[in-house]
Amino acid sequence: MLEMICHAYAILxxxxxxxxxxxxxxxxxxxGLGVMNYKTSKVSGERSFLRNYLLGKNGVLIDVGANGGxxxxxxxxxxxxxxxYAIEPHPVTFKLLSExxxxxxxxxxxxxxxxxxxxxxLYDYKDRDGSAHASLFRxxxxxxxxxxxxxxxxxxxxxxxxxxxxxxxxxxxLLKIDTEGNELEVLRGGENTLTTGKIKAIHFEFNEMxxxxxxxxxxxxxxxxNYKLYRMLPNDLLEIKSYHPxxxxxxxxxxxxxxxxxx
Numbered sequence: 001m002l003e004m005i006c007h008a009y010a011i012l013x014x015x016x017x018x019x020x021x022x023x024x025x026x027x028x029x030x031x032g033l034g035v036m037n038y039k040t041s042k043v044s045g046e047r048s049f050l051r052n053y054l055l056g057k058n059g060v061l062i063d064v065g066a067n068g069g070x071x072x073x074x075x076x077x078x079x080x081x082x083x084x085y086a087i088e089p090h091p092v093t094f095k096l097l098s099e100x101x102x103x104x105x106x107x108x109x110x111x112x113x114x115x116x117x118x119x120x121x122l123y124d125y126k127d128r129d130g131s132a133h134a135s136l137f138r139x140x141x142x143x144x145x146x147x148x149x150x151x152x153x154x155x156x157x158x159x160x161x162x163x164x165x166x167x168x169x170x171x172x173x174l175l176k177i178d179t180e181g182n183e184l185e186v187l188r189g190g191e192n193t194l195t196t197g198k199i200k201a202i203h204f205e206f207n208e209m210x211x212x213x214x215x216x217x218x219x220x221x222x223x224x225x226n227y228k229l230y231r232m233l234p235n236d237l238l239e240i241k242s243y244h245p246x247x248x249x250x251x252x253x254x255x256x257x258x259x260x261x262x263x
Contacts, residue, residue, distance in 0.1 A: 034231035045232035059173030069101035089155035092130030115188040121152040135180035137212040160190030181209030202258040227258035
C-alpha cells in the first residue's frame with residue numbers, strides 16, 4: 001500500500017514546478033523526526049531529556065566538549081547531586097567554562113578526548129576565537145561554516161579510558177559528547193569503559209561535521225551494539241529500531257541518545 005502511495009505521489013508531484021513544495025515537506029519531515037532542531041535546548045529536546053533522565057539519579061556526568069558549561073549547568077539544575085567532569089580543550093573557551101561552572105562536585109579538565117593520547121591542532125574562527133564550532137578538522141571552520149581563514153591551537157588529547165581510570169569512576173550515568181566531528185574517536189578511546197558496561201547512557205551529536213571526519217552513522221551503530229539508539233525529539237525519544245542508510249545517514253544536526261541494554 002505504501003509503495004503504491006509513493007508511486008502515485010511521484011507521478012503527481014515529481015515535477016519541477018513542485019520542487020519548492022517538496023523541499024518544504026522534506027525539511028518539515030526532518031524537523032518532525034528530530035533533525036535540524038537546534039535553536040534552543042527546549043526545541044532540540046535536550047532540556048526534556050535531561051529532566052526526565054537525570055531526575056533522582058546519583059552518579060557521574062562526563063561532559064566532553066563542555067564549551068562554556070551550559071549543558072552541565074542545565075544538568076545540575078535538574079540534579080544538583082551529580083558529579084560533573086567538564087572537559088574542554090579550547091584555551092579561550094576553558095576560561096569561560098571556569099567562570100561559569102562552579103561547585104565542589106565539578107571537575108574541569110582543560111584537555112580534549114580522542115582515540116589516543118597526543119597533541120593536535122584545534123581550529124576556530126580567526127575573528128571569533130572561542131566559538132562553539134571549534135574542531136579538530138580545519139574544514140569544519142573553513143568550508144562547512146564558510147570562514148575564509150582559521151586560527152589554530154595546540155591541544156592535549158587523552159582518552160576516555162584514562163579519565164575514568166585516573167578519577168576512579170565506577171559508573172557513568174551519562175556521557176555527553178559534542179566535539180564537532182570527533183565523537184566516534186572519543187568513543188574509541190573509551191573502549192574498555194564501554195565494554196565493561198560502566199556507561200549507562202550516551203548523548204552525542206551526528207551532523208554535517210561527520211562529512212569532514214568521514215564517519216557514518218553506521219559506525220556508531222556497530223560500535224554501540226549493546227545500546228538502544230534513539231533520536232531526540234522536543235519532548236520524547238524516537239527509537240531507531242534498525243539501521244537503514246536512507247533514514248540514518250542524514251548529515252544534519254541531530255541529537256542521538258544511546259541507552260545501555262541491561263542484561
